[in-house]
Amino acid sequence: MDMQDLRGKDVELDGVSMRFGDFTAVEPTDLTIRAGEFFSILGPSGCGKTTILRMVSGFLKPSTGRIRIGGEDMTQLGPNRRPTALIFQNLALFPLMTVWENVAFGLEARGMPRAERRRRADALLELVALTGQGDKKPTELSGGQRQRVAVARGLAVEPAVLLLDEPLSALDLKLRQHMRAELKSIQRKTGVTFIYITHDQGEALTMSDRVAVMNRGRVEQVAATEDIYDSPSTAFVATFVGEQNVFRGKVMHGANGVARVATDVGEFTGANRDGLSAGDDAMIFVRPERLDLASRSNETANRMRAHVERRDLEGPFVNVFLRAAGNLPLVMHMTNSGDAWRSLEGELELGFRSTDALVLRAGDLARE
Amino acid sequence: MSSLYRSYGAVLASLLLGIVALWLVALIALPQLNMIERAFIYEPRGGAAIQSQVDVDRLYQQIYTLEYDIQVLRQQAGAGASVGVAPGAKIGEDNTAGSGLAVPSPSAAGTESVEDQIATLEAQVAGLQADLAAMEEEETRLMAEQEAASGYSMRNFTTMSGLHLRIFGMTLLYSFCVTLICFVVCYPIAYTVAQTPNRERAAMLMLGLLIPYAINELLRIFAWTMILANEGMLNTTLDALGLIDMAQGEPIRWLASNGAVFCVMVYAYILFMVFPMYNTIETLDRNQIEASKDLGASLLRTHLRVVLPYAKPGIAVGSIMTFMLAAGSIAVPGLVGPGLHPDWFSQVIYRNFFEAGNWNIGSAYSLALLAACTGFILVNMVVFRVGIRDIAK
Numbered sequence: 001m002d003m004q005d006l007r008g009k010d011v012e013l014d015g016v017s018m019r020f021g022d023f024t025a026v027e028p029t030d031l032t033i034r035a036g037e038f039f040s041i042l043g044p045s046g047c048g049k050t051t052i053l054r055m056v057s058g059f060l061k062p063s064t065g066r067i068r069i070g071g072e073d074m075t076q077l078g079p080n081r082r083p084t085a086l087i088f089q090n091l092a093l094f095p096l097m098t099v100w101e102n103v104a105f106g107l108e109a110r111g112m113p114r115a116e117r118r119r120r121a122d123a124l125l126e127l128v129a130l131t132g133q134g135d136k137k138p139t140e141l142s143g144g145q146r147q148r149v150a151v152a153r154g155l156a157v158e159p160a161v162l163l164l165d166e167p168l169s170a171l172d173l174k175l176r177q178h179m180r181a182e183l184k185s186i187q188r189k190t191g192v193t194f195i196y197i198t199h200d201q202g203e204a205l206t207m208s209d210r211v212a213v214m215n216r217g218r219v220e221q222v223a224a225t226e227d228i229y230d231s232p233s234t235a236f237v238a239t240f241v242g243e244q245n246v247f248r249g250k251v252m253h254g255a256n257g258v259a260r261v262a263t264d265v266g267e268f269t270g271a272n273r274d275g276l277s278a279g280d281d282a283m284i285f286v287r288p289e290r291l292d293l294a295s296r297s298n299e300t301a302n303r304m305r306a307h308v309e310r311r312d313l314e315g316p317f318v319n320v321f322l323r324a325a326g327n328l329p330l331v332m333h334m335t336n337s338g339d340a341w342r343s344l345e346g347e348l349e350l351g352f353r354s355t356d357a358l359v360l361r362a363g364d365l366a367r368e
Numbered sequence: 369m370s371s372l373y374r375s376y377g378a379v380l381a382s383l384l385l386g387i388v389a390l391w392l393v394a395l396i397a398l399p400q401l402n403m404i405e406r407a408f409i410y411e412p413r414g415g416a417a418i419q420s421q422v423d424v425d426r427l428y429q430q431i432y433t434l435e436y437d438i439q440v441l442r443q444q445a446g447a448g449a450s451v452g453v454a455p456g457a458k459i460g461e462d463n464t465a466g467s468g469l470a471v472p473s474p475s476a477a478g479t480e481s482v483e484d485q486i487a488t489l490e491a492q493v494a495g496l497q498a499d500l501a502a503m504e505e506e507e508t509r510l511m512a513e514q515e516a517a518s519g520y521s522m523r524n525f526t527t528m529s530g531l532h533l534r535i536f537g538m539t540l541l542y543s544f545c546v547t548l549i550c551f552v553v554c555y556p557i558a559y560t561v562a563q564t565p566n567r568e569r570a571a572m573l574m575l576g577l578l579i580p581y582a583i584n585e586l587l588r589i590f591a592w593t594m595i596l597a598n599e600g601m602l603n604t605t606l607d608a609l610g611l612i613d614m615a616q617g618e619p620i621r622w623l624a625s626n627g628a629v630f631c632v633m634v635y636a637y638i639l640f641m642v643f644p645m646y647n648t649i650e651t652l653d654r655n656q657i658e659a660s661k662d663l664g665a666s667l668l669r670t671h672l673r674v675v676l677p678y679a680k681p682g683i684a685v686g687s688i689m690t691f692m693l694a695a696g697s698i699a700v701p702g703l704v705g706p707g708l709h710p711d712w713f714s715q716v717i718y719r720n721f722f723e724a725g726n727w728n729i730g731s732a733y734s735l736a737l738l739a740a741c742t743g744f745i746l747v748n749m750v751v752f753r754v755g756i757r758d759i760a761k
Contacts, residue, residue, distance in 0.1 A: 108669075
């Protein structure tokens, strides 16, 4: 298949919601996915991300709202009439067909002659680096190869949007990391819009252009990957993506984008993203890699004492687990730059820069 | 085998194996072997040999009677009694008349002298004895011929009449039709039940299919004869709806037709088709059906390319069971189709065993049916490309 045949389209969710009886799986949601981008929907299981995917693919009709693909209203169309292709979590390859028949199945459904189907299937198999594997049965392939067959099968129908439902979850870590790069490169080569569903933040962050983080049927934040990590907009996003040290407290005073918060451990200053004012319940978030020994930081605004409980060597860095006042657990990442971490014991004086701390309105935290 | 001994101990395992062996030998192998042996033993019944045996016997009787008459006449001559009806004459008269031989009546020849009568009778005896020799020779020849014909041969098969052969062929064709109808009826049921996401509803549907099977098979069939009889529920309903007028004597004759037999058979064997198909379709990943739809396949293509190929082992098993049951059914054509002509091969077999008392022909016909059914199984396995292993699943 020629790459020129493939072109991504934008997907627009306009007030889309989904209710099953009394249960609201997806709250009314507005979401725009740009043409040709790699977009991930990230969230814990049961957050409604798969429901959104099934509504976009056409297997579910939304309770309210409209879904537009490339500007055209698709809300009432069935899955076989939409310019989307879905890669299932378990891939759902047809076990009785050969690899090339699997890939060409969508073309067969469109009434394309066999020789032409074969030619296109072979071209697609080449795209996903499976040249010459067309006559095998899917069961004869490895997990990663089956993965790529599923992608080729989806791309064969020249979709404007490829929907991927946690397709890497069944693979082992090494293969998963390899396939991330593979998927990313296929997306770049084809220019098709990818909507990728995952509960694995690593997958979302490494592959995506933009990420939507969902919780309890609501989209909490839509942002570029680096913003999701560095400037989470809610307590949930802050704690779901990456690790955080969380301090609960009350705002003492907030002004000029900076807030001072009183917590059980001490008084801290951080960026006041939500514009909180005195008396508001707040949370301060500090990434483990931004927490440091006070002796190495010359900032004096944010200081606390904590007791070392355990040190875990991860290789390039060390996780130091501590307890602060009020039995509050803390984590500090230290680069493994020599023997320094070996001497960390007993009571330590810790600190962090105000620009590395984020003050947000108190809210749901992601469960570990 | 060794695992059996390990899990049940020597005594229990031996007992189990013994029971299984007994079952295999006494209930499967021996009756089957007996049937096969009978099928290849030709048992001549009636025919020329028996007729000639009867003729020879009759001739002997005539000779004895004549000799008795001669004896009586001689006694009379010796006692000086000149005239009188010899007691044996009547017998002789009856017998000779019966045998159709021209023997002068002794009473008619009353005036003749006793010596003459004796001479006449002795001449007759001599004549008969000459015949007897020839007939006995003929009898021996025929018996030898029959002896040669009986014993192991294919005659039970080769002597099948044209009508029976036609019934045989038609029965196979009908059974195939029943299997086909059963498949067409059962596939949507099996698919719906197997792919219903609501397991409770699927269980209820299955229960609904099972309940009729709690009733005895004969009653199930009789229920249909009640529906289909001339004065049955179907005709009464049609009459009530004004579609037919039974008072004018025009009920529709549903019974004694192959349509009725097909209908009842499909009803009687539906479960044997539904269950194997249900079992295979149930294991089909729903995502495959969705994937097929998502890739733009129509409902028909999804079934032809994804569901049906997957369900092949189940279809094969269901077809085999339904075909075997239909081909061997005696109750359905017997109860629903009395007066059906030509009737089903199973009925011909039944009559050979229990009415004609000709077990050997019956065995031969059974064996022919068994061979045809086995052939059907093999063809089925080739067509559906399933191995015995798939079927066992």
